[in-house]
Amino acid sequence: xxxxxxxxxxxxxxxxxxxxxxxxxxxxxxxxxxxxxxxxxxxxxxxxxxxxxxxxxxxxxxxxxxxxxxxxxxxxxxxxxxxxxxxxxxxxxxxxxxxxxxxxxxxxxxxxxxxxxxxxxxxxxxxxxxxxxxxxxxxxxxxxxxxxxxxxxxxxxxxxxxxxxxxxxxxxxxxxxxxxxxxxxxxxxxxxxxxxxxxxxxxxxxxxxxxxxxxxxxxxxxxxxxxxxxxxxxxxxxxxxxxxxxxxxxxxxxxxxxxxxxxxxxxxxxxxxxxxxxxxxxxxxxxxxxxxxxxxxxxxxxxxxx
Numbered sequence: 001x002x003x004x005x006x007x008x009x010x011x012x013x014x015x016x017x018x019x020x021x022x023x024x025x026x027x028x029x030x031x032x033x034x035x036x037x038x039x040x041x042x043x044x045x046x047x048x049x050x051x052x053x054x055x056x057x058x059x060x061x062x063x064x065x066x067x068x069x070x071x072x073x074x075x076x077x078x079x080x081x082x083x084x085x086x087x088x089x090x091x092x093x094x095x096x097x098x099x100x101x102x103x104x105x106x107x108x109x110x111x112x113x114x115x116x117x118x119x120x121x122x123x124x125x126x127x128x129x130x131x132x133x134x135x136x137x138x139x140x141x142x143x144x145x146x147x148x149x150x151x152x153x154x155x156x157x158x159x160x161x162x163x164x165x166x167x168x169x170x171x172x173x174x175x176x177x178x179x180x181x182x183x184x185x186x187x188x189x190x191x192x193x194x195x196x197x198x199x200x201x202x203x204x205x206x207x208x209x210x211x212x213x214x215x216x217x218x219x220x221x222x223x224x225x226x227x228x229x230x231x232x233x234x235x236x237x238x239x240x241x242x243x244x245x246x247x248x249x250x251x252x253x254x255x256x257x258x259x260x261x262x263x264x265x266x267x268x269x270x271x272x273x274x275x276x277x278x279x280x281x282x283x284x285x286x287x288x289x290x291x292x293x294x295x296x297x298x299x300x301x302x303x304x305x306x
Contacts, residue, residue, distance in 0.1 A: 019144055020067065020154060023137040024060040027053055027158065030133040037126035041119035044111050044188050046126060046168055053130075055100050056157035059093040063154045083245040086149065091206045093153035097160065097199035101192040108188030115182045120175035123184075127168030134162040148246040149209065153202055160195040167191050212242035215249045218282055226281055227253065230273045232261035234294050241284070251278060252288045262293060 034050035037043070066089030069082040137158045144151035171187035174180055214220060218241050227236045238254040261270045271289065278284040 019140045026137045041122040043123040055096040059157045062089045086245045090149045090153040094203040101195040105192035108185045111185035118184045120172045124172035131165035156198045163194045164191045250286045254290045
């Protein structure tokens with residue numbers, strides 16, 4: 001009988017473009033220092049942290065590219081624009097984190113069996129530099145990671161670096177004070193073990209978006225109750241909600257209404273009330289409703305499967 005729609009604009013990731021650029025600059029700088037330091041000191045922990053930073057730099061660059069793509073307007077071919085590019089960037093970051101964690105874990109185990117000599121003082125100095133830089137980058141991204149899955153991927157990359165820097169520092173101190181060279185390998189394994197669960201958690205979040213699961217902060221039973229509280233609404237069925245990208249939830253529903261709503265003077269008011277309900281209570285800016293009269297022939301059959 002009719003449709004109502006409301007379109008929101010922008011993505012959560014686009015609000016943090018500048019923070020991503022700053023984090024990328026910091027990461028690239030520290031990565032170069034750590035590569036040089038690993039070559040000088042012979043530290044696997046330092047090299048593994050530098051390798052992780054390389055994937056971070058790639059991940060941040062991908063996040064930036066995805067944020068730029070997501071800002072492109074919708075057209076006839078891409079009706080939601082390129083907003084899902086941010087989700088794909090998070091997927092790439094999750095895969096990169098997982099691969100690096102596994103490689104570092106394998107190499108750390110091999111080094112445990114045959115520990116090489118490590119120049120611990122240089123390793124300690126570079127680890128401290130990395131810790132400070134990673135802390136700054138982490139603070140830059142902390143706010144955005146709560147809003148954007150794309151920024152969250154970058155945040156987890158930097159968090160892994162921060163953990164890696166701490167592990168490098170601890171290993172260096174142990175080697176300096178006790179001479180136990182296996183501390184370098186132990187630190188590498190610790191880095192891998194701490195990174196892997198975060199990578200898998202990110203991939204799980206990405207999978208939920210790509211499989212169009214209901215957003216975590218949206219309860220469909222509550223949405224149905226609120227919509228059915230709008231004057232003239234008899235029932236709500238075929239209710240679906242999913243996420244295009246972080247900060248862009250979408251909802252559709254078939255809404256059974258009484259005859260008063262179908263009157264021309266009441267029709268738009270009912271749509272406005274339902275869309276206002278979603279915006280005010282659930283922060284859903286993009287919604288589409290199909291209004292159906294109470295006597296619609298297919299209603300009961302469809303509702304039974306909703």
